[in-house]
Amino acid sequence: MRRVFIEDIEPGMIIARTVMGADGRPLLTQNTPLTASYILRLRAYGVGSIYIKDGFSDIEIPEVVSTQVLNAVSNQLRQSMETFVVRRNFDVGAMKKSVALLIEDIMANRQVLIQIDDIRSYSDYLLLHSINVAILSIMTGLSMGYNESNLMDMGLGCLLHDIGLISIDPSLLERPEELNANERQQLNQHPEIGFNILRHYREISTTAAHIAYQHHERVDGLGYPRQLTRRQIVEYARIAAVADAFDEIISDHPYRRGYSITEGMTILRSLNRSHFDGDVVEAFSLNIAIYPVGSLLRLNDGMIAVVTSVNRRNQFRPLIQVIADAKGILLIDNYAIDMSKERDVQIVHRMSESEAQEVKENIAARRKHIAVG
Numbered sequence: 001m002r003r004v005f006i007e008d009i010e011p012g013m014i015i016a017r018t019v020m021g022a023d024g025r026p027l028l029t030q031n032t033p034l035t036a037s038y039i040l041r042l043r044a045y046g047v048g049s050i051y052i053k054d055g056f057s058d059i060e061i062p063e064v065v066s067t068q069v070l071n072a073v074s075n076q077l078r079q080s081m082e083t084f085v086v087r088r089n090f091d092v093g094a095m096k097k098s099v100a101l102l103i104e105d106i107m108a109n110r111q112v113l114i115q116i117d118d119i120r121s122y123s124d125y126l127l128l129h130s131i132n133v134a135i136l137s138i139m140t141g142l143s144m145g146y147n148e149s150n151l152m153d154m155g156l157g158c159l160l161h162d163i164g165l166i167s168i169d170p171s172l173l174e175r176p177e178e179l180n181a182n183e184r185q186q187l188n189q190h191p192e193i194g195f196n197i198l199r200h201y202r203e204i205s206t207t208a209a210h211i212a213y214q215h216h217e218r219v220d221g222l223g224y225p226r227q228l229t230r231r232q233i234v235e236y237a238r239i240a241a242v243a244d245a246f247d248e249i250i251s252d253h254p255y256r257r258g259y260s261i262t263e264g265m266t267i268l269r270s271l272n273r274s275h276f277d278g279d280v281v282e283a284f285s286l287n288i289a290i291y292p293v294g295s296l297l298r299l300n301d302g303m304i305a306v307v308t309s310v311n312r313r314n315q316f317r318p319l320i321q322v323i324a325d326a327k328g329i330l331l332i333d334n335y336a337i338d339m340s341k342e343r344d345v346q347i348v349h350r351m352s353e354s355e356a357q358e359v360k361e362n363i364a365a366r367r368k369h370i371a372v373g
Ligand SMILES: [Fe+2]
Pocket: 161, 162, 190, 215, 216
């Protein structure tokens, strides 16, 4: 399967991953062939990209958090936020249950890595962004040896880290790159607003409330709102800052396409030395697949293989399917290799997105040729 941006979507393409709607129900389900009217619907809905089947890397990818839990948490969070807007109060108990559900799934799927670019519509950004920051932070916390009570505490703060945005004009969020000084100043108030909301809840620890206050601070003192430096920023917020930045980089926005997780990791590492806590970035990166499922690899015998499964225990030796020869000609008898067992097989390099695209198009054209011939 491959990610296609909305401008390049064509009728007849087959959906490889269900596109979720704002209410947690599927907008278009897996295996649906796209029609012109479906494409219009996706556009109207603010979906920036989707996954389509490409015929040879359409592999089921294990999820860190099940769709069921994701839906339950997103419904609960939506309700809480709606109630909050009206009554200025939310049910922290229900929120804690959501965090517990996330932790339970993440711990049960501890071998699973983040290996797929997350796709969602712009309209759900705040909701799904909050959940993603919680998931990524919990995974990072686990890699740093956090116990369950720390994970709960931090997870709750992460789920609510952007709660201050509720008081900010939503149109500012859609064009952050072109805000004037006044608008920028308004937007930059959301951490403090959020902190002032959260600190009134006895069930939320002061440290967790500081995630809202400090998630835009940077260890080099170049963040906001208070230009704190490393030692002044609580560890929870140093973790949330990395998760928040990464999720922002890989998401589609009205003003910019999302980057892939591999590109996202490269960008994060390049900012690492100055902006983020290096130890946190290291712990974070342990949870992101180096060779995500579906990526194309060049092997030491020249052959081309696609990654079919990865495991945290042995990230550099995934399960692969050899699909083409050195010239990119599709093998009639493709075969699987478990690299953790066959030690002679080496990965020379992972193909760049454009290189992989070329190989995939070549293979698709040859397939068509064979079918016609
Ligand atoms: Fe924020």
